[in-house]
Every structure is written in C-alpha cells, then in structure tokens.
Amino acid sequence: MCLGVPGRVVEVDGFLAVVDFWGVRKEIRLDVVDAPVAAGDYVLNHVGFAIRRIPAEDVAETLALYETLLAELDAGDPMAADVRGELGAAGAARRG
C-alpha cells in the first residue's frame, strides 16, 4: 500500500482526471498533486489520488518496475496484488 502506481493523464476536469493505466482508463483525484497537471503528463497515484507529477525524462524508468509486476500472473504475489489494489482504487472513468 506504500507503492504508488504511475499512469498517463488523458483529460483533466477541475480536480478530476481520467488517467490511462496500461490501456485501462480510470478516474483519479488531483486535490493533492504537487504541480499543475495536463493531458499527456504522467502522475504517480496512491489510493485514488495523484501525489506526484513524474518529470517527463523519468517516466520510462518509473514504468519498468510495474510492467514486470503486472506481467505476474501468480495471484499470491503480494507486490503484484498491491499494484492491482492501487488500480482498483481509481474510479472507473466516466468518459473516454
């Protein structure tokens, strides 16, 4: 639960954003993110809230770990389960 999950912002509407997580679109809150966010930015998300706009040059390095974990099919893998939990925390996107 301490592991945030990165995603790409698709659209912003006030304090709500539609964020793409490996092809799945979810709604994320922007109340506590540290910098203005626009479509195309990557954000780190925790329990349904963006907590950090990831600098563009660091995006590829940040995504790699999660790609390894999401390829994990073993349901008992706690780290992969935590990542899936974070994805579950994001609301299903109403648009997009």
Added chain:
Amino acid sequence: MGSAVRALEFRDPARGRALARTLARLTQEIGRNPVSVMHVCGSHEQAIARFGLRASFPHALEVIMGPGCPVCVTDLPEVDEAVALALQGVRVATYGDIVRVRGTARSLADAQAEGGRIDVVYSVTQAIELARRSDEEVVFFATGFETTAVATAAALLDDPPPNLSILSAHKFIPPVMEIVAEMPATRVEGFLAAGHAATITGSAIFEAFVAQHGIPVVIAGFEPLDILAGLARLLELIRDGMPRVANMYPRCVTDAGNRVAQERLWRVFRAVGGCWRGIAHVPNGNLRLRDEWAARDARRRFRIDLGRAVDGTPHTLAPQCICGDIMAGIASPDRCPLFGTRCTPQSPVGACMVSSEGTCRIWHEYGGHPDLGATA
C-alpha cells in the same frame, strides 16, 4: 507459490552485479560484522524478497525491515474500536488488509460473521460513495502512513456527505525511526527511507533525525537497482562516518516534498503520541483529527462501547507470536516457532502474516533469506 526462491531479475544484469560488488567492498571497508541497516517500508521488503536481492548482499550486511507495515502497527485498541462500532450496528468501510487482523479478541471479519456490516474499499472515495448512496452512518476506518492519510484529508476537505465519519488509525513514519534508532537490541547504523512516503514529506524532514542520532538516511525507490544503489550510498556514508540525508530517488522525492499534500494533511490531522502494535509508545506517531473536525471524528461522534469487542479469548497461539520483535527489527520471521507451520497466510496468527506488507507474509510468499551460496 510458497517459498520458492526466485531467480534474480534485473533489467540491467551488469549494473546489478556491479552494485553487488560495491556492496561487498563497502561492507568489507566498514569492517564490522554485521553491519545492520533498516528500511521502514513493506514495499521495499516486497522488492528485496521478490527479486531475491538478499542473495546478492554480502554475508555481513543485514538489511532489516522495521515498522514499515501500517496494518501491522495498527494497535489492538484501534482494531477494537472499529470492531465495537461494527457490532454496534455502524457500517464500517476500510482497506482490505486490516479486516482479518485481530484486536484484543476479534477481527473485523469476526464482527462481520456476528452480523456487523463491513465494506472493503480500495480508496476513501469509495467509502464516500457508500455514504452518499445510503442513509446509514458510515465510518471509514482509516489505516496507513502519511501517504495514505493525505487522501483521507483531501476527502474530508471536499465536503463529504454528513453521514460519513473517520476512525483514524493513521501513523506518521518519521517519529518511529527515532524510537527504533534508540532500541539497544537493533543496532541500526543507517536507514533506508520509504520513497513514496517521502514523496509527501520531502527528504528534508529527516535532517533533524540525522543531526540528533548521527545515523545516515538514504531515500530509495523500489526497482531492484534503486534499492541496491540506495544501499551502496548508505554504506558509503556509514564507512565515511558522514551522517547525512541522501536522496537517491529524485524522480519522485524532492527536498521539500509535496507542499500541497502537506498543507491538506496538517489542516485535517495533528500528530499525537500513541502506541504502535509491537513497538512502543511513539511520541507524535499517530495522526488524529484536529478539533475543528470533531463532528467527523468517529471517536467523538459515537459512544464506542468496547465491551463485546474485547470480550473473548485471544488467539490460543498468540503468546508464541513474535510479531512485535519482528516489527521492531529485532527478530526475523524464520526465528518464530509458528512461521510457515502453524501461522500461514491462510491461517494467520499475527498481523505480520496477514498484510501483504507484513514481513512474515512477504517472506512466506517469496522466501526471505535465500543465501544462495553466500554462507561463509
């Protein structure tokens, strides 16, 4: 898949091997056996165990998990309060990991079996949705460190429906590092700080700790190479006798941290002293709602009658459980007589085997100490 040891997985094996050699050289240069460093994050332990990193640590280097599992350190009376509310007929929404953790006599799962209404949510926003669709009182039993408390704070500041209140068991990491650093049995020479908690607080928050205790703190990310690089920096600072804060995770952590999140956090919460399960009283370690939020504070909104919640016998194996020593970093799971035999994820005795961030659960799933040929 039990305790099968996984192969080392690196995106850049050459860099992984180079860092492992650096760790060996630095540990030798320090010249003590063991050199003990501690991390305070369940996700760090998951990565260390999952990617088999301990197999690449020199034998003299001990990397210990401290109180880094928020569900595990949630104290018995805090679970009792949530159980009592559920047994009183209040609907309790909470994160899944805490549901099977026992308080004095019962877990929320037990309360549910006795007719209590428990809703598992992934986010406080889902608890708010439940409250919005219902006329009943909904209490969000809020666990987690400052990273998670920020979300609870933001939710309260966004004018949630009047039937939602908060039972806060949120914990604040920096103060517990002071407590663990002072424990004579742990002999911690350096801390690896949790990357995503530091995303909120910033790296500067650790300066006072370093000045006071003379112990270096390195902030590290969660990639296998991030962790090895963080440990190498930490060992360098130990070798050079240079206690300072080093940020090895600048892509997510800045000096000042996330000021927007901090402002929201402290507008809703204040840090008060309280017990952490298995650790001790931690001054300023608990986050509780400020007086301005009394109407949203389940502890002030309800008369919580602990009677039934604490009425019963603790787990019969509880006296043998060493979760407390494990969370303090004094013992590792393989020292526990129950580990993997009478205490398993399917039938857990202590909180460390329940949560996906608990040391015992992580070691049980991944194998904790592979020691592949590393034994001297």
